[in-house]
Amino acid sequence: MxxxxxxxxxxxxxxxxxxxxxxxxxxxxxxxxxxxxxxxxxxxxxxxxxxxxxxxxxxxxxxxxxxxxxxxxxxxxxxxxxxxxxxxxxxxxxxxxxxxxxxxxxxxxxxxxxxxxxxxxxYPRLPDIEEENIFKLPTDLLKNIIRQTVFAVSTVETRPILTGVNWMIEDSTLTCTATDSHRLAMRHAKVETNSGELSFSNVVIPGKSLNELNKILDDTNQWIEIIVTDNQILFKGKNILFFSRLLDGNYPATKNMIPNHSKTSVTLDTKKLTQAIERALLLSRDGKNNVVNLKTMADGNIEITSVTPEVGKVTEDIDCINYSGEELRISFNGKNIIDALKVIDSTEVQIDFTGAMSPFVMKPLEHEYMLHLFSPVRTY
Structure with a gap:
């Protein structure tokens, strides 16, 4: 040669x-x-x-x-x-x-x-994939989908299925879901399919594979073809093929986890909320739980606090753009909230609470293709 x-x-x-x-x-x-x-x-x-x-x-x-x-x-x-x-x-x-x-x-x-x-x-031959279940979407959209979901996969191997992102297609809509059982990130996107009848529901791509794919994709609007089989997924870009095995097992039925009502709802400035939680975590970053407390105030604002007994306490008020519902005190993992706020791509967010010990939903106000679900933390 x-x-x-x-x-x-x-x-x-x-x-x-x-x-x-x-x-x-x-x-x-x-x-x-x-x-x-x-x-x-x-x-x-x-x-x-x-x-x-x-x-x-x-x-x-x-x-x-x-x-x-x-x-x-x-x-x-x-x-x-x-x-x-x-x-x-x-x-x-x-x-x-x-x-x-x-x-x-x-x-x-x-x-x-x-x-x-x-x-x-x-050298082993690459998998020979039958090109039946094909759909495509722009490369920059794929990169966004990965960025907005893969951070929420589990890093613990005790439940291997949760170390991946679940992809499903129904009615030409791709739904990508990642959860580590404490938080959940969901992203919807319209895709083009080779036939309008394409649908699948339990395609779980390892988070590691998606992170590596994201690194090699150019941020362009060129189309990328995606081909799904029983145990492999192939991404076909310009002059690049990326094969990944799929994870075995059934992904949990996450649709049932998302509440469809709220007892307390607040709308907040994304940047102000992010900065307030980052400041609250300054005192608790040596701890493992990153606990931040949120309390609704009589004047329609919310109070963010964090207490680390051996270090001290931080308290901060945040103005609500909108507030409705019952009074509420709730504690949560502040780092998980910040991870979501960084990818939410909206200047304002709405948080819907269903009670102090129930999961709550955060979603952007500027678009409807994304939501995040969080479990509260018990502090007593």
């Missing part, structure tokens, strides 16, 4: 596929990146047991030659060294030469590296 390639495109693709590689794998060939050179261009692949990423660099793009193929072929190179080497090579082009004994030479300007390659025939 022999080809010359544009360095910047090579580096970016290597970085993308490296995100799928785990150095803890027991299969030696999976610690490497597979490089395949054909008459069309160069394909790079990285994989572990959960994620596989394939990046393609075409011969030509936008009237610019990116790759010159002299001899087709393939090789697997150790990701740990190879990724660092291509990033630091000096010139705009890199020459890659593989000999019969898998020795690989990387040349750029006056630099030359010789690496021992691995047999590409031992």
């Amino acid at each position: 022999k080809f010359t390639i544009h360095r910047d495109h090579f580096v970016q693709s290597v970085q993308h596929v490296s995100k799928a590689i785990s150095l803890r794998t027991t299969i030696p060939v999976l610690t490497g990146i597979k490089i395949l050179a054909t008459s069309e261009g160069v394909t790079l692949t990285g994989s572990d047991s959960d994620i596989s990423i394939e990046a393609f660099i075409p011969k030509d793009e936008d009237d610019q030659q990116l790759v010159e193929i002299v001899e087709e072929g393939s090789i697997v190179l150790q990701a740990r060294f190879f990724a660092d080497i291509v990033k630091k090579l000096p010139e705009e082009t890199i020459e890659v030469i593989v000999t019969d004994n898998l020795t690989t030479t990387l040349k750029s300007g006056s630099s030359e590296f010789n690496l021992n390659g691995l047999d590409p025939e031992e």
Whole structure:
């Protein structure tokens, strides 16, 4: 195999596929990146047991030659060294030469590296996915959906299904739900389907996969195709394929958790609420529970307090834009509220309480495609 390639495109693709590689794998060939050179261009692949990423660099793009193929072929190179080497090579082009004994030479300007390659025939094939359940949405919308849900997945492996985000489609509407059993984030989005009858309800994508996908997607309005099977999901973007396994098991029926009434409702300025809770947490950040107390006041405002006996107490009043219903005292995990406020994308939020010991709902006022649910904290 022999080809010359544009360095910047090579580096970016290597970085993308490296995100799928785990150095803890027991299969030696999976610690490497597979490089395949054909008459069309160069394909790079990285994989572990959960994620596989394939990046393609075409011969030509936008009237610019990116790759010159002299001899087709393939090789697997150790990701740990190879990724660092291509990033630091000096010139705009890199020459890659593989000999019969898998020795690989990387040349750029006056630099030359010789690496021992691995047999590409031992590299596992990527999943062969039947393209039946297909839908698509703009890449920037997908990035927003991930950002607005994945933070709420569980980081504890005791209930593995909760470490993922549940996706379901009904009536061309995608609903994404994440919960760690203390909080819940839900996001709706309209999607385009290959048939109006597409529907599924228990597709649970690992939070780790979605975080890695989010890192490699460009913030553009280009469409990305998404293909779902029984145990895999594939995201097809421009010159990139991202495969992820799905989590086994049934996701909890979260629709039933969301109250449809309220006893107390307040509308608040998002920024003021965020800053008040951040200040309240200054005294409790060494504790694990991040407890903040909220109390409605006779003048229609709310009072935020936080008490750490060995440190002190903070009290702050916040003006309500709107207030209705019964008086209320409630305690909650302030960090969970801040996580949600950071992704809610609205200058005002409405919080609906159904009682001091019942879950409460927070939603943006400027749009209706998102809501957050929180469990209160017992403080006695």
